[in-house]
Amino acid sequence: MRLTDVMRGVVVKEWQGSREAEVSGLAYESRKVGRGSIFCTWKGKKSDGHAFVSEAVERGAVAVVAEKKTVDAVIPRIRVENGRRALGRMAANFYGNPSRELRVIGVTGTNGKTSTAMLLQCLFEGAGLRCGFMGTIGNDLGKGRQPAKQTTPEALDLQAMLAEMRENGCRAASIEVSSHALDQGRTEGVNFAGGIFTNLGRDHLDYHGNLAAYESAKGKLFEGLEEGAFAVIHQEDPAGVRMMARCRPGVRVMTYGVDR
Known part of the structure; x- marks a missing residue:
C-alpha cells in the first residue's frame, strides 16, 4: 500500500518528502518497527515517543508521522495535530476499514x-x-x-x-x-x-x-x-x-x- 493511501483522511499540518513510499506495516512502538513500516508517535504523559524516531529509522521505517518536527529523519516526515487520532485513521485505511x-x-x-x-x-x-x-x-x-x-x-x-x-x-x-x-x-x-x-x-x-x-x-x-x-x-x-x-x-x- 502506498503512503498516500494510508494517510487518506488524516489531517496533515506538514508533509516533507515523498508520498509514494510502499508501506508494509504500522507501528507506534519503535521496537516493533520493521522494514517498510510507518512509525507513528506522540508525546505521552510518561514518555515522549519522538525520542525514538532515530531508532525507528534504523529499524527500517519508511515514514514518520509525529506531532513535532523530526529534523533528523531522512525519510518522509508528516506532522499531525494528534498522533493517536492520526494512527486510528491510518490503521483503518491499512486494514481496509x-x-x-x-x-x-x-x-x-x-x-x-x-x-x-x-x-x-x-x-x-x-x-x-x-x-x-x-x-x-x-x-x-x-x-x-x-x-x-x-x-x-x-x-x-x-x-x-x-x-x-x-x-x-x-x-x-x-x-x-x-x-x-x-x-x-x-x-x-x-x-x-x-x-x-x-x-x-x-x-x-x-x-x-x-x-x-x-x-x-x-x-x-x-x-x-x-x-x-x-x-x-x-x-x-x-x-x-x-x-x-x-x-x-x-x-x-x-x-x-x-x-x-
Missing part, C-alpha cells in the same frame, strides 16, 4: 459496560450472527476469548482486531469503549453502527480532572455516530439526557429506564 464490514456496537458508561457488551454478543450469536467482543474480561476475535491488556486497545491494535474478526467470519462486534480511549482518540476510524450509554459515576477523575471532562469524553462516542446509526441511552441518568443532545440529526435515539 474493517468496521464498515461489521456491525460495531460501542458500550460506554461508568458501570455495566462489560455485562451489557456480553449480553449484546449473546444476542447477536443467538440470532445466528457471529459476534466478536472486546472488553475488560478479554477479547474474542471469533475463535474464543483471550486475555486483554486494556479495556479498549490502542488504535492500531483495535483495527487489527476488527480485521481479524472480519477474517474469522464475524458479522458484528460488541466493544467496551472506555473514557480513556475516547479521550485519547483510540476509536478514531471506527465506524460505529450504534452506541450504548449505561450511566455516569464519579470514577476516573484522577485522569479526567473533573466530572464535566469525564462526561465530555464519554460523549465523544455519540458525537461520532454517523447518520443511520443508533444510540441506546439511559434517560434516567441526567448525563444520559445530555448524551442524547450530542447525537447528530439522522441518528436513531432509543431510551431506557426503570420508571421512564
